[in-house]
Amino acid sequence: MSTWDHGMTANTVGFELLKKGSPALDAVEKGVMEVESDPNVRTVGIGGYPDREGKVTLDACIMDGDGACGAVAFLQGIKNPISVARKVMQDTPHIMLVGNGAKQFALQNGFKEEELLTDASKNDYKEWLKTSNYKPLINIENHDTISTLAIDEKGKMAGACTTSGAAWKMHGRVGDSPIIGAGLFIDGEVGGACATGLGEEVIRTAGSAMVVEMMRNGKTPQEACKAIVQRIIDRQKNPHDVQVGFMAMDMNGQTGAYSVQKGFTYAVKNDTIEELTEARYQIK
Numbered sequence: 681m682s683t684w685d686h687g688m689t690a691n692t693v694g695f696e697l698l699k700k701g702s703p704a705l706d707a708v709e710k711g712v713m714e715v716e717s718d719p720n721v722r723t724v725g726i727g728g729y730p731d732r733e734g735k736v737t738l739d740a741c742i743m744d745g746d747g748a749c750g751a752v753a754f755l756q757g758i759k760n761p762i763s764v765a766r767k768v769m770q771d772t773p774h775i776m777l778v779g780n781g782a783k784q785f786a787l788q789n790g791f792k793e794e795e796l797l798t799d800a801s802k803n804d805y806k807e808w809l810k811t812s813n814y815k816p817l818i819n820i821e822n823h824d825t826i827s828t829l830a831i832d833e834k835g836k837m838a839g840a841c842t843t844s845g846a847a848w849k850m851h852g853r854v855g856d857s858p859i860i861g862a863g864l865f866i867d868g869e870v871g872g873a874c875a876t877g878l879g880e881e882v883i884r885t886a887g888s889a890m891v892v893e894m895m896r897n898g899k900t901p902q903e904a905c906k907a908i909v910q911r912i913i914d915r916q917k918n919p920h921d922v923q924v925g926f927m928a929m930d931m932n933g934q935t936g937a938y939s940v941q942k943g944f945t946y947a948v949k950n951d952t953i954e955e956l957t958e959a960r961y962q963i964k
């Protein structure tokens with residue numbers, strides 16, 4: 681399963697790999713890479729909205745059910761941060777590399793430097809500069825992260841999460857997406873969860889780890905996503921200004937999703953289903 685409409689693309693690529701017997705880690709990585717590489721997706725990878733200095737900075741993480749994980753944050757000039765995150769996971773003693781260190785590591789490992797600011801992004805940035813008004817637009821600028829959760833034929837789960845972060849963010853801002861436990865969390869005994877939307881609220885609640893803990897304590901994926909959304913709403917003075925969505929799957933493949941308000945879609949694919957669903961939401 682994957683977040684948002686572009687989750688259909690990630691699911692198509694990922695499911696093809698699962699059907700060939702590939703591990704869930706490959707499926708989630710290659711699935712979200714397809715979206716990172718699409719310049720028309722304006723919230724992930726190349727073509728993503730820049731920060732307020734006109735720089736595209738990317739955040740991503742990947743995790744499997746055994747606790748292996750890797751992440752990169754504030755990475756510039758590399759189109760597929762999810763693959764750099766996987767390399768961090770597999771080839772270093774660390775979990776997260778950021779900024780220039782992450783870029784240096786990527787270049788040393790054969791990743792190519794590319795201009796990630798497309799003409800469309802340059803034009804949008806010029807428009808934004810006219811007012812320089814930072815008030816994230818619900819469901820557009822805060823924020824259509826792609827996250828994918830998958831279970832392979834051996835019954836192993838993995839997840840991936842990748843984003844260009846909030847549009848017009850401060851230079852150096854890192855959201856929830858590369859933070860294990862916030863944007864993504866997997867526990868092979870329970871299941872996995874991931875988040876999209878205003879990253880600061882997801883970090884504040886340790887969102888994805890909390891969803892998995894709630895599932896461990898007996899909630900269904902749907903109930904757990906709803907409970908964490910309610911917790912976020914309860915903290916807000918103006919919940920109408922906030923959009924956050926969660927998506928979760930248990931080890932039986934039972935799925936759930938919930939968001940603060942209308943508009944969060946997620947895609948599910950298995951042998952019998954291929955569908956895009958609008959998540960239930962709390963604020964009507």
Ligand code: GLY
Binds near residue numbers: 843846875879880
């Ligand atoms: N959830 C993406 C971000 O806030 O950066």
